[in-house]
Amino acid sequence: MRQLTLLLATAAAAFTAANCAPPARTAVDSAGASRLRVVGYLASWGVNSKGTRIADLPARDLSHIFYAFGLIDKNGRAVLGDPCVDIGLCRDRGADSSPPPNVPVDANMIEGPLAGNFAALKLLKARNPHLKLLISIGGWTGSGRFSDAALTESSRRLFTESALALFIRRWPDLFDGIDIDWEFPVAGGLPGNVERPVDRENFTLLLADLRRALDAQGARDKRHYELTIAASTRAPEIANVDLRRIEPLLDFINVMTYDYHSAPGKTNFNSPLRSPSSDPTPGWNVDASMRSFIDGGVPAAKLLVGIPFYGHAYGQVASVNGGLFQPGTENPPRWKQGDGDWRVLAQTRLKDPRYVRHWEPTARVPWLYDASSGTWVSYDDPESVAAKAAYARERGLGGVVIWELGGDDGALMRAITASLHRGN
Numbered sequence: 001m002r003q004l005t006l007l008l009a010t011a012a013a014a015f016t017a018a019n020c021a022p023p024a025r026t027a028v029d030s031a032g033a034s035r036l037r038v039v040g041y042l043a044s045w046g047v048n049s050k051g052t053r054i055a056d057l058p059a060r061d062l063s064h065i066f067y068a069f070g071l072i073d074k075n076g077r078a079v080l081g082d083p084c085v086d087i088g089l090c091r092d093r094g095a096d097s098s099p100p101p102n103v104p105v106d107a108n109m110i111e112g113p114l115a116g117n118f119a120a121l122k123l124l125k126a127r128n129p130h131l132k133l134l135i136s137i138g139g140w141t142g143s144g145r146f147s148d149a150a151l152t153e154s155s156r157r158l159f160t161e162s163a164l165a166l167f168i169r170r171w172p173d174l175f176d177g178i179d180i181d182w183e184f185p186v187a188g189g190l191p192g193n194v195e196r197p198v199d200r201e202n203f204t205l206l207l208a209d210l211r212r213a214l215d216a217q218g219a220r221d222k223r224h225y226e227l228t229i230a231a232s233t234r235a236p237e238i239a240n241v242d243l244r245r246i247e248p249l250l251d252f253i254n255v256m257t258y259d260y261h262s263a264p265g266k267t268n269f270n271s272p273l274r275s276p277s278s279d280p281t282p283g284w285n286v287d288a289s290m291r292s293f294i295d296g297g298v299p300a301a302k303l304l305v306g307i308p309f310y311g312h313a314y315g316q317v318a319s320v321n322g323g324l325f326q327p328g329t330e331n332p333p334r335w336k337q338g339d340g341d342w343r344v345l346a347q348t349r350l351k352d353p354r355y356v357r358h359w360e361p362t363a364r365v366p367w368l369y370d371a372s373s374g375t376w377v378s379y380d381d382p383e384s385v386a387a388k389a390a391y392a393r394e395r396g397l398g399g400v401v402i403w404e405l406g407g408d409d410g411a412l413m414r415a416i417t418a419s420l421h422r423g424n
Helices: 083-087 116-127 153-169 199-221 235-239 243-249 286-295 342-347 382-394 411-420
Strands: 037-043 064-072 078-080 132-138 177-181 226-231 252-255 303-308 312-314 355-360 365-370 375-378 399-403
Touching (some): 078 153, 153 177, 153 199, 177 199, 199 226, 252 399, 382 411
Parallel strands (some): 226 252, 252 303
Antiparallel strands (some): 312 375
């Protein structure tokens, strides 16, 4: 999702849909009962490489897994993000082999039995019949070709047909729908992305095409295929999406209520529930974002609160106020990629006596500060994720969405599950 780098050089992808009454809210408790949705994104590049095993995912506590990411090739077709990791389609060049990144893989190029992550996910679904699996197309580094794919009637038809051929029809009963993670229509995405003012209208048209195609396929298969999007929390990017027109097309919306702040700049929270009075950016918080979507015409029950399983660090931070709201830089000392994941923080900084934990009662999030190195870390822990889950439950929202499952050691998921069911 936003600010996370997908280190794969394949093309990007997208998908969406139209006029279907979505099913009732569906998430599971430990007894398998339906209630709120609990969606977890699974980053393909994190499986095995950072210790994530699909067989060990907390499937009983999830209603959905969203597999990140499918992409879009230069011709506008939906393709696999990493054929070697996704389905085991690898060149003969060692354990980390895969087709060259400029070679797209679509439904017509695949033969033989299913392997790779997709095979493991199919087995996980077989063991957990309640679990739904969606393919997420796009992402922060995979959205550069969405504008072209959505541009014309023929380009939308090509993308839609290729997405269904590859992810819905190629492996029946594997994927239960499509998630479009276009970051972002019109403006605000990664520098170099193709962006057009007409993206706002074309995004709606693309989703409508996807909805019609998924409904037609569902009628043939006698089932419902879900269509969702990941949505920004920033006002200009929200304005670049026609919420009132796309809402009827979607089963639900995953609101990315994280990455409100990151270095460089003044230290501030990655995912504050609300803003304290001293916050220099008072509207940048979960509650304000969810209200914006509701005010924009989206029913609360279709909105999922984003919960990050990672944090952000700042360097050269002064000790005033425990480092909160103080100027900071990128790349603090001894901080490397992946150190912000909760599972890493729990085994490193949280056990280091130099790092002092602080708690902000209005934002309902912690932070760490090491005065000796000037390192300041915003992150979420079991207490803060439980607060976000309780917020979703108490406000009648559709549930929660996690980025991403590989960042947990089990503690965050347990806290979310307990909090969601506390009101039962």
